[in-house]
Amino acid sequence: MSTDRVTVSQVPFTVIGGFLGAGKTSLINHLLASAEQRYAVLVNDFGALNIDAQLIREHQGDTIALANGCICCSLAAGFSKGLGQVLDNLQSFDHVIVEASGIADPARIQDIARIEPRLETRGNPVMLDARQLMQQAQDPHIGSLIHQQIAAADLLIVNKYGLLSDTERRTLTHFLEQLSEAPLLYTDWGKVDADQLLGLIPRTHASDPLVAEATNHGLFNQVISAPEPVNFGTFTAWAETLSDDILRGKGLVRFTDKTGVWLWQKVGTQWRLTEYNNDISVTGYELLLIGKRKESLPCCSIE
Amino acid sequence: MSETAKIFVARKILTLNPDCPEATHVAVREGRILAVGTAEEMAGWNLPVDHQFADKVLLPGFVEAHGHAMCGESWRYTYLGFDDQYDPAGQCWPGVQNRQQALVRLQAADAKLTDPKTPLIAWHYDPIFWSEQGQLLDCHALDRVSKTRPILVMHASGHVINVNSALLAMANLDESLSVEGLIKDANGRLTGELRDLATQFAVLRVVGNPLIGEVDLDILQQYARLATNVGVTTASELYASLDDESLQSYRDAAASDAIPLRFYAAQNAETLSIEQGIERLQLARRACNEKLHLGSCKLIVDGSIQSFTARLAWPGYHNQAANGAWKQPPQLMAQMIREYHQAGVQLHIHVNGDQATELVLDILEDVLADAPRADHRHTLQHCQMASEAQYRRMARLGLCVNLFSNHLYYWGDQHSALTVGPARAKRMNAAASALRHGVPLAIHSDAPVTPLNPLFSAWCAVNRTTRSGMILGEAQKITVPQALHALTLGAAYTLKLDHLVGSIEVGKFADFAVLEDDPLKVAAQDIKDISVWGTVLAGVPHRAAKEQASEH
Ligand SMILES: [Zn+2]
Numbered sequence: 001m002s003t004d005r006v007t008v009s010q011v012p013f014t015v016i017g018g019f020l021g022a023g024k025t026s027l028i029n030h031l032l033a034s035a036e037q038r039y040a041v042l043v044n045d046f047g048a049l050n051i052d053a054q055l056i057r058e059h060q061g062d063t064i065a066l067a068n069g070c071i072c073c074s075l076a077a078g079f080s081k082g083l084g085q086v087l088d089n090l091q092s093f094d095h096v097i098v099e100a101s102g103i104a105d106p107a108r109i110q111d112i113a114r115i116e117p118r119l120e121t122r123g124n125p126v127m128l129d130a131r132q133l134m135q136q137a138q139d140p141h142i143g144s145l146i147h148q149q150i151a152a153a154d155l156l157i158v159n160k161y162g163l164l165s166d167t168e169r170r171t172l173t174h175f176l177e178q179l180s181e182a183p184l185l186y187t188d189w190g191k192v193d194a195d196q197l198l199g200l201i202p203r204t205h206a207s208d209p210l211v212a213e214a215t216n217h218g219l220f221n222q223v224i225s226a227p228e229p230v231n232f233g234t235f236t237a238w239a240e241t242l243s244d245d246i247l248r249g250k251g252l253v254r255f256t257d258k259t260g261v262w263l264w265q266k267v268g269t270q271w272r273l274t275e276y277n278n279d280i281s282v283t284g285y286e287l288l289l290i291g292k293r294k295e296s297l298p299c300c301s302i303e
Numbered sequence: 304m305s306e307t308a309k310i311f312v313a314r315k316i317l318t319l320n321p322d323c324p325e326a327t328h329v330a331v332r333e334g335r336i337l338a339v340g341t342a343e344e345m346a347g348w349n350l351p352v353d354h355q356f357a358d359k360v361l362l363p364g365f366v367e368a369h370g371h372a373m374c375g376e377s378w379r380y381t382y383l384g385f386d387d388q389y390d391p392a393g394q395c396w397p398g399v400q401n402r403q404q405a406l407v408r409l410q411a412a413d414a415k416l417t418d419p420k421t422p423l424i425a426w427h428y429d430p431i432f433w434s435e436q437g438q439l440l441d442c443h444a445l446d447r448v449s450k451t452r453p454i455l456v457m458h459a460s461g462h463v464i465n466v467n468s469a470l471l472a473m474a475n476l477d478e479s480l481s482v483e484g485l486i487k488d489a490n491g492r493l494t495g496e497l498r499d500l501a502t503q504f505a506v507l508r509v510v511g512n513p514l515i516g517e518v519d520l521d522i523l524q525q526y527a528r529l530a531t532n533v534g535v536t537t538a539s540e541l542y543a544s545l546d547d548e549s550l551q552s553y554r555d556a557a558a559s560d561a562i563p564l565r566f567y568a569a570q571n572a573e574t575l576s577i578e579q580g581i582e583r584l585q586l587a588r589r590a591c592n593e594k595l596h597l598g599s600c601k602l603i604v605d606g607s608i609q610s611f612t613a614r615l616a617w618p619g620y621h622n623q624a625a626n627g628a629w630k631q632p633p634q635l636m637a638q639m640i641r642e643y644h645q646a647g648v649q650l651h652i653h654v655n656g657d658q659a660t661e662l663v664l665d666i667l668e669d670v671l672a673d674a675p676r677a678d679h680r681h682t683l684q685h686c687q688m689a690s691e692a693q694y695r696r697m698a699r700l701g702l703c704v705n706l707f708s709n710h711l712y713y714w715g716d717q718h719s720a721l722t723v724g725p726a727r728a729k730r731m732n733a734a735a736s737a738l739r740h741g742v743p744l745a746i747h748s749d750a751p752v753t754p755l756n757p758l759f760s761a762w763c764a765v766n767r768t769t770r771s772g773m774i775l776g777e778a779q780k781i782t783v784p785q786a787l788h789a790l791t792l793g794a795a796y797t798l799k800l801d802h803l804v805g806s807i808e809v810g811k812f813a814d815f816a817v818l819e820d821d822p823l824k825v826a827a828q829d830i831k832d833i834s835v836w837g838t839v840l841a842g843v844p845h846r847a848a849k850e851q852a853s854e855h
Binding site for chain 2: 021081083084087101107108109111112114115116117142145216
């Protein structure tokens with residue numbers, strides 16, 4: 001049987017993750033509008049079947065057939081049934097795409113392709129809402145799900161990026177780098193190149209203690225920033241008095257009594273400063289902190 | 304219908320009607336109650352007297368306000384549950400308590416299948432209660448039943464499946480795979496146990512998706528048989544798909560005189576967009592008649608406590624398990640509740656953990672402030688962990704609660720030891736709190752999760768006794784009359800059917816449960832053992848199926 005797994009011709013299988021409002025629907029629409037291949041798109045977020053009217057050839061029940069040979073179907077009648085129908089007609093498609101809901105673990109859906117010999121496992125892109133991500137990550141109801149989605153991603157697509165300030169962009173990047181080694185892709189309006197999205201090689205996902213902490217107990221984040229530089233001694237004293245609950249810290253800082261821009265990184269109780277590119281548009285400091293308890297995060301500027 | 308006009312005489316009639324709590328005579332005409340009271344009070348009606356219930360006790364027909372028609376389908380498959388259970392024909396299937404018993408039953412079922420390709424499907428396997436934990440139904444054991452026929456065994460929890468080697472091969476599951484939920488032994492060999500979506504999808508695709516919740520006329524008929532056997536005259540499907548085919552099955556079942564049950568179906572809101580869902584409900588409402596009640600909607604917020612998928616507030620699970628899973632993103636749940644509420648739809652909302660309850664209370668508080676609606680009667684379903692403060696909020700927001708008291712017996716010991724710990728287990732399914740705070744109360748079985756049997760559910764709420772005999776929360780016990788109310792009028796109230804069924808009053812449907820004994824006279828610990836003669840639906844008696852002695 002193991003030999004069967006490689007000899008049959010395979011159709012690639014991609015699971016797109018991401019939370020409600022991240023922009024998955026515009027991503028799918030963008031993909032379908034520029035399709036040169038025949039996609040089968042399974043939408044796991046019920047009722048999210050908002051396909052551009054110009055693309056539609058016919059609409060039958062939960063299935064939409066598109067003029068370019070693609071189909072889109074909601075998993076309304078249950079996941080098993082919808083996916084079963086696609087597998088029964090697999091020869092009609094060049095690529096199967098599942099749009100997973102924000103509460104599903106994309107990796108668990110991807111397991112279907114690991115089992116089915118006619119499917120080929122591809123990496124999972126996960127879409128994030130640039131404006132809401134930091135808030136969502138510490139929401140008591142969905143925070144752990146956001147962390148799991150980030151951890152399961154093989155590509156992180158940060159949508160609505162254009163709406164952020166420079167500082168917000170940098171802290172968001174620092175935040176995601178703490179949680180995942182997946183490449184980051186910044187975009188607006190869900191515009192992502194199909195090859196980039198669908199050609200991903202699956203990464204091996206090492207288990208991360210930070211993600212485990214987020215899953216079991218939740219994590220909180222805080223950005224401390226000011227436009228003015230800070231005295232080096234004051235900064236060191238501040239960094240030393242941070243609570244042990246603060247598990248990670250990362251950010252850029254300028255000092256009143258030291259030249260250049262410095263990258264500050266904290267893991268557990270250890271922290272260090274390294275010289276950074278001086279050209280960057282930082283005038284003061286912008287520091288991201290991730291901690292176990294909201295009360296342990298400093299709320300104001302460095303004094 | 305005039306031929307059904309008559310007067311039933313009974314040893315006693317418990318009416319749940321405050322003007323006449325107990326009676327001996329009830330007159331029926333055109334399927335409705337014409338009069339209830341004493342022999343003298345019947346004198347004015349020149350009707351034939353029916354003495355067949357002269358030694359029986361009549362109650363309003365029981366109302367199962369949270370069940371699933373799927374329990375009618377489940378008996379197509381082989382029963383492997385730990386407890387004795389009765390099938391629609393009234394036959395008792397003894398509980399399966401070890402591997403030897405399970406294999407004997409599976410071998411008998413295998414011998415009955417003529418086509419060697421037909422899958423053998425079994426349900427309600429519950430190994431957590433087996434004493435020999437080293438001897439379970441792994442694929443090697445199942446291979447002793449058949450090496451060629453696919454065999455699939457569903458666990459009682461609904462989350463785990465066991466299969467034989469033939470089915471593993473047909474589903475392309477082998478040892479070389481490394482996917483979540485494909486359980487292997489210490490030597491890396493497959494055990495046949497499947498725990499996650501992908502592996503279960505692979506085997507269900509081979510055997511054709513049993514028990515996924517779609518109904519046909521036969522399933523509804525079997526459901527009605529199970530109901531009649533336990534005195535239920537109105538039963539719900541609280542997760543209905545109301546597509547054209549299913550809707551037609553409900554209409555056919557309601558139209559059939561051979562199916563003595565009033566059906567209530569709440570639409571499963573997960574499979575449709577909100578817009579489509581509201582449209583479907585408007586269509587479904589037009590199909591309503593005296594035996595078919597449609598128009599409400601079911602939402603599921605979290606999972607179940609015994610499988611650690613319910614969402615718990617601090618301090619979480621007693622055994623430190625990670626918090627459970629939302630069934631929908633909370634933001635989407637808020638949108639669904641708001642839009643269905645604004646469309647005038649009644650909502651039945653599944654919440655098991657207390658964090659899920661809190662989320663829904665927060666959402667409804669906002670929604671009701673923006674869009675107040677008199678008598679919305681939104682009902683929290685299961686709601687097993689609600690705190691005193693949450694009951695106070697439910698009362699303020701005008702919510703009803705339908706508690707899952709059967710859990711106290713079936714999983715009470717596990718809840719106390721593992722899931723929520725002894726302190727919180729004492730107030731699980733807090734029926735006394737609901738009554739104390741004036742929250743309208745119903746009690747349910749969630750059949751087939753636990754067996755459909757209102758007298759057993761009443762026993763659970765009254766005695767709060769676990770399988771091991773421990774009393775779980777003396778303070779939350781309710782009285783027998785309170786429990787009977789919760790299973791008749793209380794249940795009907797949560798379905799907005801309390802003006803039609805649930806008590807014996809003039810003008811209501813002539814639906815009765817016919818019991819061999821008086822639940823107010825037997826000892827409280829014996830109410831579950833009262834025999835049920837059958838039911839009366841719209842004035843017509845229906846005998847419970849009789850158990851025949853047989854070997855399984
Ligand atoms: Zn249910």
